[in-house]
Amino acid sequence: MQSINIIEKNIAVIGAGLTGLTTSFYLNKNKADFLVIEKQNKTGGVIQTEKQNGYLIETGPNTGIIGQPEVAELFEDLGDKCTIEIPGKEANKRFILKNGKWELLPSGLWKGITTPLFTSRDKIRILGEPFRSRGKNPDESLSQLVLRRMGKSFLDYAVDPFILGVYAGNPARLITRHALPKLYNLEQTYGSFIGGAIKKGFKKKTPQEMKATKKVFSVKGGLSQLTNALYKEAGTENFILGATNLQIQYISGKYISTFKNSEGNEITVKSNKLITTTGAYVLNDFMTFLEKENLVPISCLPYANVVEIVLGFDNWDGMEPEGFGGLIPFIEKRNVLGVLFMSSLFMQRTPNNGTSFTLFMGGIRKPELFEKKESELKAIVEKEFMQLMKPSKFNPSLFNLYWHKNAIPQYGIESEARFKQVEKLEKEYPGLIIGGNLKDGIGMSDRIKQGKSLAIRAL
Ligand SMILES: Cc1cc2nc3c(=O)[nH]c(=O)nc-3n(C[C@H](O)[C@H](O)[C@H](O)COP(=O)(O)OP(=O)(O)OC[C@H]3O[C@@H](n4cnc5c(N)ncnc54)[C@H](O)[C@@H]3O)c2cc1C
Structure with missing residues (x-):
């Protein structure tokens, strides 16, 4: 016979991918009263490591970048529970295909001038980049920005492959200030990418900023070792895995999450706060307390x-x-x-x-x-x-x-409306915190940074 269980918690977290796990880890570290509801029977979301025929395989992301201090801090906080793995200097060697041949991606100004990847005309244009005026259109696409400052061959053979590698996307559809905010700010603050990079190099960094080394990272034994360690350290008793048919209502100041657990029992979780960490495309499925049109500006994210x-x-x-x-x-x-x-x-x-x-x-x-x-x-x-x-x-x-x-x-032109709608809903519904990769960046380091900040907000 099916039974109905009612659980009261201060915070409910939806999703146990890297974002939800980081949030849970910091909630548990601060002794919060919380429960994570995850649809799959396992944690990690898209991060999954497998072993086959003696090969260790990543089936989702392969490597991250220590682009945020929070990544280094997370590994510090996890101590010996998992070990970060940083490849040798050879990881800096990256190739770009041109006319069917691999060419080394230039790493400095001199190599940028001598590489066959860019045309002579654009190399001269690149030398003039520091003297070009700032962009005025905040909704300029990445390709417009690069064409304006660097030239077409730079767009085709540097930025386009980079965007394919990170976003599997199209630079003409991505809005720079949303998709690559650091690049956008470099131009807006310093007036130039090259000049800005040089000036930033001389700027004194705080000890916290110095932790963002921009090095490539993985984890000994594969990235699942990180998500497994987070799961364990967040307290496995704080998770319900295999939770299907999730529906969430907002009644008398409480979030009422109902779902079936892996045994088919109906569970109800009453919480004061609700943190979502899923992708935008599933919010419609379970945010039952919101009218569909309230979610359109968020769930239309491609x-x-x-x-x-x-x-x-x-x-x-x-x-x-x-x-x-x-x-x-x-x-x-x-x-x-x-x-x-x-x-x-x-x-x-x-x-x-x-x-x-x-x-x-x-x-x-x-x-x-x-x-x-x-x-x-x-x-x-x-x-x-x-x-x-x-x-x-x-x-x-x-x-x-x-x-x-x-x-x-893909953080395109719709992004501004999406971020505004998230803010509006969070104001309308006390205790609601909408996270996940619909905002704050798409890479693992962005997810870790956001995951920690979601916990801090909820606490
Ligand atoms: C193929 C691929 C390659 C990538 N490569 C890189 C890379 O090389 N470097 C890098 O930095 N980043 C990379 N990324 C991005 C990075 O992996 C993600 O940003 C990050 O892992 C996402 O974590 P998340 O927790 O935000 O989302 P997810 O991992 O998607 O987790 C969301 C969780 O929510 C759960 N969920 C969904 N619906 C419900 C529901 N109704 N009820 C309960 N739970 C639900 C899901 O089951 C899932 O576990 C890659 C991503 C992919 C897909």
Whole structure:
């Protein structure tokens, strides 16, 4: 027989991905009275690490950037519960495909002038970048901004592949101040990217700011070790996993969350505060207390769908995968967005002498690929991978595909209205805190920063 359980808590947290887990970790650290409601039977959200044939595989994100001090602080706070892994200097080596050939992405001004990636005309334009005037349109797209300050070849062979790598997106659709706020502020504050970067380099940083080293990171044993450690340290008793059919009402100043647990029992959680950490596209499903039109400015946020491909070779004889990996500009007309050289970044993730790669396909500009059959995708991967990495034959011992629907949010022109609506709803409903990747950034470091701030707000 089904039973109905009523649980009273101060705070209910929806979602146990990296954001919800970071929030929960800090709530528990501060002895808060909270409960996390997660739809899946496991925590971590899109972060999942698997082991197969001796290979350690990331099926979602592969690496993060210590772009926010909160990332370093989280690892400090977790102590020996998980160990951050930082690749060697080779991770700074990144390649861009031009005319079918990998070219090194220039790391400094001199290399920027000598690289074959940019035209001579644009190299001269780049030298004049510090003298160009500030943009005046706050809703300028990233491609408009780059064309205005740097030139088309810089857009095509530096910014476009970077945006494919991070957003699987289109720089013409992303609004700079929302998608890359640091870049936007660099121009607005200093009047120039180059001048701003130099001036910022000389600016004295606080001890906290110095923790944001911008280094690439993973975790020993894979990123799931981080989410597992957060789950454990947040107190596993504070989580209900496998919670389906979630519906939330707001009655007499309380949030009433009802759902079925994994045994089919109906559970009701009454809380004073509600923190959501899911993507925008699911809010309509459970924010029952809101009229649908109240959520439209938030839930209309577009997301890119991506297919992630993991390849493992026991005996690799192709191009030496030295560095972080390579990105493929849209103008090169390929289906693969980029190739990560995972086994060159992190040791002990393959069987002896094994070599592994992670590829991405799809994204905002190739949505049709997401709909293709596995066999069709595998054929495309084989053809393009042979051309890109040049092994003598295609004989992977590992060839896995992972489909990620609604993978990466695209902070476009709708963003301003979305942020305003979040603020409006939070004012209207006391104790409501709307988090997740619909605001405050899309990368793991942004999620950790937001997760911590959600906990602080709720406390
Ligand atoms: C394929 C891919 C590659 C990426 N690569 C990188 C990378 O290399 N570097 C980087 O920094 N970032 C990367 N990212 C982004 C990064 O992984 C995410 O920003 C981050 O992991 C998202 O965490 P989250 O908790 O905000 O969301 P999620 O991980 O999506 O977690 C949300 C949680 O909410 C739960 N949920 C949903 N609906 C309900 C409901 N109705 N009831 C209860 N629970 C619900 C979900 O099950 C999920 O567990 C990548 C993302 C993807 C998808």
